[in-house]
Every structure is written in C-alpha cells, then in structure tokens.
Amino acid sequence: MTPSPARRWRLAILGAPALFLLVVFFVLPYGEIVMMSFRTASSSAPYGDGLTLANYARMFADGHYLGILGETVLVGTSITAICLLISFPIALHLSSVGDRWHTLFYACVVSPLLVGVLVRNFGWMIILSFNGPINQILLALGLIERPVRLLFTVEVVVLALVHVFIPFMVLPITTALRNIPPSLYEASRSLGAGRFSTFWRVTLPLSFPGVQSGVILVFVLAISAYVTPVLLGGQFVVLMPTVIVQQLIAAFAWPFGAVLAMILTLSTLSCVLVFAFATRGLVRRAAIGRQP
Amino acid sequence: MNGRIALGVGAGVGLAILYAFLLAPLVVVVLASLSGGEVLAFPPQGFSLKWFARFFGHESFRNALWLSLQVAVVSTVVVSVIATMAALFQRGLSQRLAGPFRTLLLMPLLMPEILTAIGLLFFLYQIGLGNTYFGLQIGHVVITLPFAYLSIASALDQVDPALEEASASLGAGYGRTAFKVMLPLIKPGIITGGLFTFIVSFDMFAMSFLLKMVGGNTLPLALFDYLKYDFDPTAAAAATVSILFALGVVALVEKLVGLRRAF
Numbered sequence: 334m335t336p337s338p339a340r341r342w343r344l345a346i347l348g349a350p351a352l353f354l355l356v357v358f359f360v361l362p363y364g365e366i367v368m369m370s371f372r373t374a375s376s377s378a379p380y381g382d383g384l385t386l387a388n389y390a391r392m393f394a395d396g397h398y399l400g401i402l403g404e405t406v407l408v409g410t411s412i413t414a415i416c417l418l419i420s421f422p423i424a425l426h427l428s429s430v431g432d433r434w435h436t437l438f439y440a441c442v443v444s445p446l447l448v449g450v451l452v453r454n455f456g457w458m459i460i461l462s463f464n465g466p467i468n469q470i471l472l473a474l475g476l477i478e479r480p481v482r483l484l485f486t487v488e489v490v491v492l493a494l495v496h497v498f499i500p501f502m503v504l505p506i507t508t509a510l511r512n513i514p515p516s517l518y519e520a521s522r523s524l525g526a527g528r529f530s531t532f533w534r535v536t537l538p539l540s541f542p543g544v545q546s547g548v549i550l551v552f553v554l555a556i557s558a559y560v561t562p563v564l565l566g567g568q569f570v571v572l573m574p575t576v577i578v579q580q581l582i583a584a585f586a587w588p589f590g591a592v593l594a595m596i597l598t599l600s601t602l603s604c605v606l607v608f609a610f611a612t613r614g615l616v617r618r619a620a621i622g623r624q625p
Numbered sequence: 626m627n628g629r630i631a632l633g634v635g636a637g638v639g640l641a642i643l644y645a646f647l648l649a650p651l652v653v654v655v656l657a658s659l660s661g662g663e664v665l666a667f668p669p670q671g672f673s674l675k676w677f678a679r680f681f682g683h684e685s686f687r688n689a690l691w692l693s694l695q696v697a698v699v700s701t702v703v704v705s706v707i708a709t710m711a712a713l714f715q716r717g718l719s720q721r722l723a724g725p726f727r728t729l730l731l732m733p734l735l736m737p738e739i740l741t742a743i744g745l746l747f748f749l750y751q752i753g754l755g756n757t758y759f760g761l762q763i764g765h766v767v768i769t770l771p772f773a774y775l776s777i778a779s780a781l782d783q784v785d786p787a788l789e790e791a792s793a794s795l796g797a798g799y800g801r802t803a804f805k806v807m808l809p810l811i812k813p814g815i816i817t818g819g820l821f822t823f824i825v826s827f828d829m830f831a832m833s834f835l836l837k838m839v840g841g842n843t844l845p846l847a848l849f850d851y852l853k854y855d856f857d858p859t860a861a862a863a864a865t866v867s868i869l870f871a872l873g874v875v876a877l878v879e880k881l882v883g884l885r886r887a888f
Contacts, residue, residue, distance in 0.1 A: 340717075340799075344714055423643055426640050441644050445648070449867055452848075456651060456653045460649065553735075557739050560830050560849070
C-alpha cells in the first residue's frame with residue numbers, strides 16, 4: 334500500500350517541528366563542539382578565525398588534564414558501583430511488593446528524581462555541616478571533641494551523587510525483574526533450589542539487562558555531573574566538568590574547553606563500549622533464559 | 626524458623642535504612658525551612674514561617690521564581706504540542722524509519738545535559754542569540770522534549786489501530802479522527818508528559834547555568850548563587866518551594882492519571 338500524497342504531507346507536517354528543533358538546536362550544536370575544538374584561541378573573543386590542532390596538542394602535552402580525566406573516570410566508576418550495590422535490594426523489594434503498597438514505595442524512589450539536584454545537594458550540606466546532625470551525633474557519642482569538616486571532600490561528592498542517581502539504577506533493574514516470568518521461580522523451587530540458589534541462578538542472571546542499562550546510564554551521568562562537585566566538593570574536588578565550565582565561563586577559552594569536552598565524551602563512550610562488549614554474553618544469556 | 630524471622634527483620638531494617646537515605650535530604654531541607662531560629666540548623670529550633678516571608682521578600686528570589694515559572698510553562702505548552710505531533714508522526718512511519726526517529730528524539734535524554742548545553746552555548750552565540758531569553762527557552766525545550774515524547778508515545782502504543790480504522794470507515798477524516806478519537810485516548814500520556822516537562826524545566830540547572838540570560842536567574846541559579854555566600858534558612862525556604870512544586874505535580878499526576886500508569 335503506497336500512501337497517498339495527501340497522507341504523506343500530513344505526516345511531514347506532524348514530524349516537521351520536532352525534526353527541525355532537534356536538527357537545528359541539537360545536532361548542529363554538537364557539530365559545533367567538534368568544530369570549536371579545532372578553532373584557534375583569541376584574546377579578544379571567545380575564539381579566533383583560524384583552524385588548528387594546537388588545542389589537542391596542548392591537552393595531551395599537559396599531564397594535568399589527563400590526571401583530572403583519570404580522576405573523573407575513577408570517581409564515576411566508584412559512584413556507579415556503589416549505586417548498583419544500593420539499588421539492587423531496592424529494586425528487588427520494589428518488584429516484589431504487593432499492589433497496595435506499590436505506589437507508596439514507587440513514590441519514595443521516584444520523588445527525589447522530581448526534586449532538583451541542587452535541592453538534594455543542599456540537603457546533604459545541612460546534614461553534613463559543622464552544626465549539622467552528623468556532627469552532633471558524633472559529638473554526643475564522644476567520638477569527636479569538636480565538630481569536624483565533613484563537606485568539601487571527594488567522599489561527600491560520591492555520597493551525594495550516589496543519592497542522586499539511585500532512581501536511574503533502580504528503575505531499569507525493577508523493570509527487568511518484573512519481566513521475569515513467575516513460572517521460572519516455581520520451576521526453580523520445584524527442582525529443589527533454595528532461596529539463595531534461586532537468587533544466584535535465576536534472579537541475578539535474568540536481571541542483567543536492567544543492570545547493564547542502569548550501569549551505563551549512571552556512569553554517563555556521573556562522569557558529566559557538574560553542580561554536585563562544585564557545591565559539595567568546593568575547590569578540593571576538581572573533576573572534568575568543573576574544569577570545562579571554568580574554561581568556557583571564566584577563562585573564555587572556548588576552543589580549549591571544547592577539546593576537554595571532546596576528550597571527556599570520547600573517554601566516556603569508550604568506557605561504555607568496553608563495558609557493553611565485555612558483558613554482551615551475560616545479556617545474551619538472559620535473553621535465552623527468558624524464552625518460554 | 627527463628628533464623629528466617631531474623632533474616633526477614635534484618636532485610637526490613639536494611640530496606641528502611643535505604644529508603645530513609647533516599648528521603649533524608651528532602652526531609653531535612655523542608656524541616657530546616659520551618660525553623661524559628663536564626664541559623665540554618667537541624668533539628669530546627671522552634672517553628673516559624675518567617676523564612677518563607679524572607680524568601681518572597683527577597684527581590685532576586687522573587688524574580689528568579691517568576692522567570693522559572695515562565696520558562697517552565699512555555700516549555701510545557703510548546704513541548705506537549707511538538708511531542709504529541711511527533712508521536713503521531715512516528716505511528717505513521719514504517720518500521721524502518723520509526724526506530725531512527727525515536728532514537729533521535731530520545732538523544733537529548735541520552736546525552737549529558739551539560740554537553741548539550743555547551744553545544745548550544747557555542748551555537749547560539751554564533752547565530753547571535755547568546756545569553757538571551759530565547760536561547761534559554763530553546764535549551765529547556767530540547768532537554769524536556771524526550772520526557773514528554775516517551776510518555777505520549779507509550780500512551781499511543783496502547784491505542785488499538787482498529788479504533789482508527791473504525792473512525793475512518795465511519796467517514797471521519799484524518800483531522801477528525803486525530804482530535805475526536807486519538808487525542809482523548811492519549812490524554813493521560815499528554816498530561817503526564819506535560820507535568821514532567823514542567824518539573825524537569827523548573828529544576829534544570831546545567832543548561833540554565835551555561836545559557837544564563839543577561840540579568841536573569843532561574844530559581845535553581847539564584848539558590849546556587851545564594852548558597853555560595855549565605856547559609857541561612859532562606860535558602861531552605863527556596864528549596865522547599867521547589868519541593869512543593871514537585872509534590873504538587875506528583876499529586877496532580879496521581880489525581881488525573883494515577884501514578885502507576887504514569888511510570
């Protein structure tokens with residue numbers, strides 16, 4: 334059946350606004366990041382007229398930026414790992430809880446997502462401040478003699494980002510767990526497997542597709558987080574996004590900022606690809622296991 | 626048997642701690658904003674609403690709240706329309722084209738917000754729209770489009786094609802079918818998508834930070850600036866106001882569509 338011309342026009346009109354918006358204000362801007370990374374620097378404007386490779390040369394010659402990149406990937410990896418450890422039990426609970434309570438627990442997981450990152454970070458600032466509850470508890474227990482500085486450390490940044498990203502990990506894992514046919518659990522039990530063995534050999538392997546998407550999502554978000562390291566890490570925690578924004582906003586060195594953004598993106602992409610490649614067997618196994 | 630009960634209790638306590646961890650920062654912010662004391666402290670000293678009065682009396686916070694509401698409302702209207710059209714468009718496409726179109730629409734969600742913001746910063750400057758309201762608004766529309774699209778497209782997926790055919794065979798044209806049959810059926814998806822758009826735009830930070838218009842802060846930016854120099858309950862009141870907006874949206878979604886259908 335070939336669509337009539339009128340039908341085709343109608344379709345084109347429906348799709349045009351979204352396509353226009355994304356091509357002009359999404360695809361072209363990304364192209365501009367690539368272009369900008371090859372532009373020359375200028376002292377009177379954000380960038381000069383010529384094209385050059387000098388920005389890349391400068392980045393690779395200076396170990397400082399590669400060091401920060403390494404640190405960023407390391408912090409991102411720890412955040413992802415901790416996030417997974419915390420999120421799995423929550424997802425397990427969420428996927429098994431009865432209908433009546435489901436909405437309540439779902440709201441608990443999703444509602445932090447609806448409150449801005451800034452507000453959630455601010456909550457940690459209060460909790461961890463000099464006269465905050467953690468210091469008060471430690472004082473009362475006699476573990477410390479005077480309030481200690483808890484803020485502005487990399488650990489606090491990791492804690493706050495784990496908190497921010499938990500919903501992104503919980504939701505895909507919950508979906509994967511809910512998709513496991515109950516008959517598999519019955520089969521496992523009737524074959525004599527205990528709870529732990531069912532968990533290890535049925536639940537865990539079959540939830541892997543959800544784990545994989547959650548890990549990739551959280552890793553990408555963690556690597557590119559800007560506001561939390563600035564607010565809770567201050568000048569003591571310097572990660573790539575902070576350095577990039579400094580170059581763009583404070584130093585007005587757009588080409589070099591673009592190079593740093595390119596390097597961060599390419600490193601993130603390679604990490605994701607390596608991870609996806611390394612775990613493809615586990616995903617395939619889950620797909621086979623799910624077949625009736 | 627005792628072992629199993631202990632295990633159950635242990636798991637329950639563990640889960641309670643995890644859920645408490647999830648909600649703790651929000652609860653602390655709200656309680657701190659109700660403090661009667663003069664410094665930001667937890668637990669709060671006494672009860673008062675004076676910090677909310679101070680928040681609304683603070684001119685830069687008031688302007689920021691106003692700008693945030695304006696950007697969020699415009700985003701909601703524009704994005705709901707574009708996303709609904711895009712979802713109907715995707716339904717009319719062949720399988721081969723629908724996949725890539727969907728991926729393109731979800732890209733702003735898959736790419737880090739800060740990267741999209743950097744690209745837009747460069748691009749808008751070059752076309753002469755750097756640091757303008759229009760640029761800020763475009764940034765918000767691009768980021769929120771996938772949220773609305775996901776929700777509307779999934780509502781549309783549930784619509785039985787037989788209904789469209791029935792409407793057409795009864796003599797309704799395409800427009801009539803779209804407005805009288807399809808739109809009422811996907812209304813829950815549009816409402817959910819629109820409300821998400823509103824809240825995501827209202828809370829957006831990185832994009833607003835890089836595309837900041839001259840002399841115009843959104844509420845998150847104003848709060849960020851405030852936190853750099855002051856650490857008093859006015860900030861908590863500002864944060865509580867945005868939590869209240871989020872709660873309002875959740876309540877609306879629950880009332881209009883039901884939370885379970887929304888996610």
